[in-house]
Amino acid sequence: xxxxxxxxxxxxxxxxxxxxxxxxxxxxxxxxxxxxxxxxxxxxxxxxxxxxxxxxxxxxxxxxxxxxxxxxxxxxxxxxxxxxxxxxxxxxxxxxxxxxxxxxxxx
Amino acid sequence: xxxxxxxxxxxxxxxxxxxxxxxxxxxxxxxxxxxxxxxxxxxxxxxxxxxxxxxxxxxxxxxxxxxxxxxxxxxxxxxxxxxxxxxxxxxxxxxxxxxxxxxxxxxxxxxxxxxxxx
Numbered sequence: 001x002x003x004x005x006x007x008x009x010x011x012x013x014x015x016x017x018x019x020x021x022x023x024x025x026x027x028x029x030x031x032x033x034x035x036x037x038x039x040x041x042x043x044x045x046x047x048x049x050x051x052x053x054x055x056x057x058x059x060x061x062x063x064x065x066x067x068x069x070x071x072x073x074x075x076x077x078x079x080x081x082x083x084x085x086x087x088x089x090x091x092x093x094x095x096x097x098x099x100x101x102x103x104x105x106x107x
Numbered sequence: 108x109x110x111x112x113x114x115x116x117x118x119x120x121x122x123x124x125x126x127x128x129x130x131x132x133x134x135x136x137x138x139x140x141x142x143x144x145x146x147x148x149x150x151x152x153x154x155x156x157x158x159x160x161x162x163x164x165x166x167x168x169x170x171x172x173x174x175x176x177x178x179x180x181x182x183x184x185x186x187x188x189x190x191x192x193x194x195x196x197x198x199x200x201x202x203x204x205x206x207x208x209x210x211x212x213x214x215x216x217x218x219x220x221x222x223x224x225x
Contacts, residue, residue, distance in 0.1 A: 001169075036152075044152065044215055045215070049209060050209060050211075055213070089152075089154075089212070092210075094164065095166055096210070098144075098151060098154060
């Protein structure tokens with residue numbers, strides 16, 4: 001099974017900061033990677049798919065990059081609505097794996 | 108509007124069973140694979156199971172294999188998860204999600220809560 005490792009687990013940042021979250025796969029997954037945002041008590045929301053494609057309606061301050069085994073999610077200028085937990089997810093051979101999550105907290 | 112609405116959760120004793128349902132609307136249900144994802148209290152997301160659009164293909168996480176069964180009724184636009192032999196560690200919010208052709212989960216329901224406790 002493919003394992004996904006996110007870092008950091010927790011990130012403290014201020015409004016307007018540039019934030020980067022990293023996700024590493026235990027084996028190559030090409031660009032079959034998605035990023036989700038989850039707020040407390042809510043379902044996850046798709047942000048990025050195919051490693052770098054922005055889901056419709058998601059603000060352009062969110063971007064994704066990477067291929068193979070290393071991927072990043074970047075928030076170019078953190079806004080108050082962005083304080084949440086972020087998960088990466090891979091898809092391979094009809095099996096899905098999520099990273100353990102990165103909680104973005106107010107500094 | 109594309110929507111998913113889960114139901115069927117509740118409090119059940121260890122060893123008990125439940126059938127979770129997910130009613131879909133706003134898209135051609137039979138054209139898409141569907142998935143269940145769960146989240147234990149205070150923990151991260153865990154993929155549980157998936158089923159192909161025609162129901163021909165299924166897969167399960169090792170943690171639920173042999174205890175959970177995914178199915179669908181395309182005539183009713185409904186996804187199911189039969190959960191048997193429940194354990195305390197199965198306590199979680201269970202989400203259903205629509206699987207895009209490229210494998211990401213593009214639509215999620217609000218979730219239904221399963222609590223396993225005596």
